[in-house]
Amino acid sequence: MQFSDKFKSGYVALVGQPNVGKSTLLNALLGTKLAIISPKPQTTRHRILGVLTGEDYQIVFLDTPGLIKPQYELQSVMVKAARVAITDADVIVLMTEAGKSPAEADLEILEQLKSTGKPILLAINKIDLIYKDLLLPLIDAYSQIHEFLDIIPISALELDGLDELKRSLREALPEHPPYYPEDYLTEHSERFFVSEIIREKIFYLYGEEIPYSTTVEIVEFKEKTGKKDYIQAAIYVERDSQRAMLIGKKGLALKRVGQLAREEIEQLLNRPVYLDLWVKVREKWRRDPAAVKHFGYSTNLPK
Ligand SMILES: Nc1nc2c(ncn2[C@@H]2O[C@H](COP(=O)(O)OP(=O)(O)OP(=O)(O)O)[C@@H](O)[C@H]2O)c(=O)[nH]1
Ligand SMILES: [Mg+2]
Structure with missing residues (x-):
């Protein structure tokens, strides 16, 4: 493949509270199961890398363990792994679950992310579970709190809003040649x-x-x-x-x-x-x- 000057490529970290659907989103975006998923929080313990290559872009996604206040060594290492992904990222996707209003824990995470100075895209997940009328006030509330790169309501489970999410991320990535070969999916054994x-x-x-x-x-x-x-x-x-x-x-x-x-x-x-x-x-x-x-x-x- 010949890559034009306009090829865009970069690292995107998927972060948020446990159980909001980060791993489900990674799998949905890549169209294959890379990360394990469960209804219980703190399922993911490592950062998981998955590469999505399009015509003129390559996004290296990093799924991460949910951000919590660690209480023992394993949790400390999990949170550190998420932090390293945030450091490596060109763009951060903060994922939240759709609800009546922004949750306190999400706002705390947002505060931490803001200090990186990196662009943050807010993905409001699980919109299949809420009344659509709740969505606009929620988006409005979030947009008053921070100047997000974009706010995109999605359902990772029902593959809703994913094209919009990809488009928005591609826009935000730097012009850069691909980091990995075009058919490359992941690094893990x-x-x-x-x-x-x-x-x-x-x-x-x-x-x-x-x-x-x-x-x-x-x-x-x-x-x-x-x-x-x-x-x-x-x-x-x-x-x-x-x-x-x-x-x-x-x-x-x-x-x-x-x-x-x-x-x-x-x-x-x-x-x-x-x-x-x-x-x-x-x-x-x-x-x-x-x-x-x-x-x-x-x-x-x-x-
Ligand atoms: N209804 C609904 N459920 C979802 C959606 N996305 C994920 N889930 C469910 O939410 C639960 C948690 O999903 P995960 O993808 O494991 O969440 P996670 O954010 O990776 O969780 P940790 O790894 O624990 O941080 C699972 O039961 C998923 O099936 C969605 O869009 N709609
Ligand atoms: Mg996970």
């Missing part, structure tokens, strides 16, 4: 995606305690010609009681995790897989900086 898929199933299948105490480590990943691939993953929890809960009576709960994860991993890899799940205990790993680092949480992009 298959191993990383496999561990995330397992984590996602745990977020869906268990209550409040287990998902947050869990991390997944890929122990072995062997491609076997003519046979199923062999993937062994260790799921770490913080206590014996959680281990028992995760496994369930006669191992049925863990079996369900394995089934759902395997189906999606096979779709991702496009080949049959034998998924071998083990559950282990590493006490209070979320509070232990060495363990958090060991399990791959850092401000860098996960490989």
Whole structure:
């Protein structure tokens, strides 16, 4: 492809409170599932990179963990990862959930973002859930608070408003040659995606305690010609009681995790897989900086 002088390219960070739909938006924009999603807050723990290349632009999206006040080491690292994405970004997308009025937590995040001096686009998500009459007063309220690059109501779930969002972002990007080849999608490895898929199933299948105490480590990943691939993953929890809960009576709960994860991993890899799940205990790993680092949480992009 020949790139004209007018080619635009840059980094766009998707930031906001947990659970507002950042990862859903990343996947919707790229038309493929890169980031895991769940109805529970704090699903995303890393910044996830996804590249969208158009005719005359390339947007490098950085999905980020939700911005919160950290209470333990894992959360600190998650918030730091979001901050690094904000530092790397040419344009910031602040994502909020549509409601009656701007939420206090969103305004606090906006204050932090304003100090970067970078252009901020406000994406008001989940408009499929509200009465349309609420939208104009909400946009009006936000526009009085800050001079946003743009304010775009969207539904990441129903793919509403995404063209407008892309157009607006393209406008705001600097003229720059593409950072990545045109067919490039992401930097993360298959191993990383496999561990995330397992984590996602745990977020869906268990209550409040287990998902947050869990991390997944890929122990072995062997491609076997003519046979199923062999993937062994260790799921770490913080206590014996959680281990028992995760496994369930006669191992049925863990079996369900394995089934759902395997189906999606096979779709991702496009080949049959034998998924071998083990559950282990590493006490209070979320509070232990060495363990958090060991399990791959850092401000860098996960490989
Ligand atoms: N109704 C509706 N639900 C949505 C929309 N976008 C996302 N959701 C739902 O909101 C929940 C959270 O979505 P995520 O994409 O995981 O949110 P997130 O901002 O990445 O959350 P964290 O990673 O925890 O910070 C999921 O249940 C999504 O299905 C939307 O436009 N409309
Ligand atoms: Mg997310």
